[in-house]
Amino acid sequence: MEMPRRNxxxxxxxxxxxxxxxxxxxxxxxxxxxLAAVGRxxxxxxxxxxxxxxxxxxxxxxxxxxxxxxxxxxxxxxGATIVPSAIPNLDIIPASVELSGAELELVELNPPQRQxxxxxxxxxxxxxxILIDCPPSLNLVTVNAxxxxxxxxxxxxxxxxxxxxxxxxxxxxxRVRRTLNPKLEVQGIVLTMFDxxxxxxxxxxxxxxxxxxxxxxxxxxxxxxxxxxxxxxGRPALLYDHRCAGSQAYIQLAGEMLRRERQRTAA
Ligand SMILES: Nc1ncnc2c1ncn2[C@@H]1O[C@H](COP(=O)(O)OP(=O)(O)O)[C@@H](O)[C@H]1O
Ligand SMILES: [Mg+2]
Numbered sequence: 001m002e003m004p005r006r007n008x009x010x011x012x013x014x015x016x017x018x019x020x021x022x023x024x025x026x027x028x029x030x031x032x033x034x035l036a037a038v039g040r041x042x043x044x045x046x047x048x049x050x051x052x053x054x055x056x057x058x059x060x061x062x063x064x065x066x067x068x069x070x071x072x073x074x075x076x077x078x079g080a081t082i083v084p085s086a087i088p089n090l091d092i093i094p095a096s097v098e099l100s101g102a103e104l105e106l107v108e109l110n111p112p113q114r115q116x117x118x119x120x121x122x123x124x125x126x127x128x129x130i131l132i133d134c135p136p137s138l139n140l141v142t143v144n145a146x147x148x149x150x151x152x153x154x155x156x157x158x159x160x161x162x163x164x165x166x167x168x169x170x171x172x173x174x175r176v177r178r179t180l181n182p183k184l185e186v187q188g189i190v191l192t193m194f195d196x197x198x199x200x201x202x203x204x205x206x207x208x209x210x211x212x213x214x215x216x217x218x219x220x221x222x223x224x225x226x227x228x229x230x231x232x233x234g235r236p237a238l239l240y241d242h243r244c245a246g247s248q249a250y251i252q253l254a255g256e257m258l259r260r261e262r263q264r265t266a267a
Contacts, residue, residue, distance in 0.1 A: 010127040014149035020136035023192030028133035034254035036089035046095035054094035058234030067096040117148035151187035
């Protein structure tokens with residue numbers, strides 16, 4: 001059920017971590033689905049040339065002729081790149097392999113860091129949330145996401161090296177804030193792939209909270225086999241098995257995010 005919302009203006013969140021395999025795409029897909037399920041209009045922008053978010057939402061290759069690549073470097077109109085997903089309220093701008101060469105083309109554009117921000121402007125009133133799924137790198141494509149975004153959502157995998165690389169990520173966020181996007185904040189840190197049977201997971205979670213405090217979401221995403229199976233069926237975990245622990249955690253994460261957003265706008 002869609003609530004009538006006046007003055008809708010998308011809140012843009014970049015899902016960023018320069019490490020691969022930490023749960024960025026899984027978080028973008030399932031958080032996006034959970035937000036859509038409670039009536040928010042969501043656009044997911046797939047900025048990874050691998051196109052995992054596009055595949056995970058079951059968008060076939062045939063529907064990927066105008067993609068985030070064309071949006072970023074070919075000045076395609078944003079409307080021509082948006083594809084509805086099978087989930088009501090959830091649209092996606094898919095990615096294609098051409099994006100892997102976009103870096104070199106971006107540097108020739110002016111300004112290279114603002115292409116995504118400018119490209120998304122026309123659809124800002126159409127969505128409540130725009131989630132930008134970033135590649136595993138702090139390259140110019142990711143910088144475009146950080147310049148377009150209001151805030152960054154960082155998935156951290158509960159493993160020994162979780163905090164490694166985080167200081168580089170935080171200093172990149174700082175630099176973008178100082179030079180290109182003063183409004184950029186860290187929206188939150190999400191602990192992913194938590195394994196209850198592994199004492200290390202527990203310890204990593206404690207460490208991360210000790211370092212990053214209130215930025216860390218209370219909700220922890222457990223390691224869950226249903227979550228990892230879902231993409232091969234072209235469906236979010238929330239549709240593949242909405243009762244599994246992973247899906248339930250993403251529903252909880254969406255609730256916690258909406259509470260945080262309400263507190264932010266009230267403040
Ligand atoms: N909570 C989870 N439980 C089990 N497997 C997961 C979970 N989250 C992600 N995965 C799996 O781990 C791999 C990496 O996740 P992904 O979201 O693609 O990371 P990234 O986008 O950061 O590279 C994928 O195969 C995904 O299905
Ligand atoms: Mg990914």
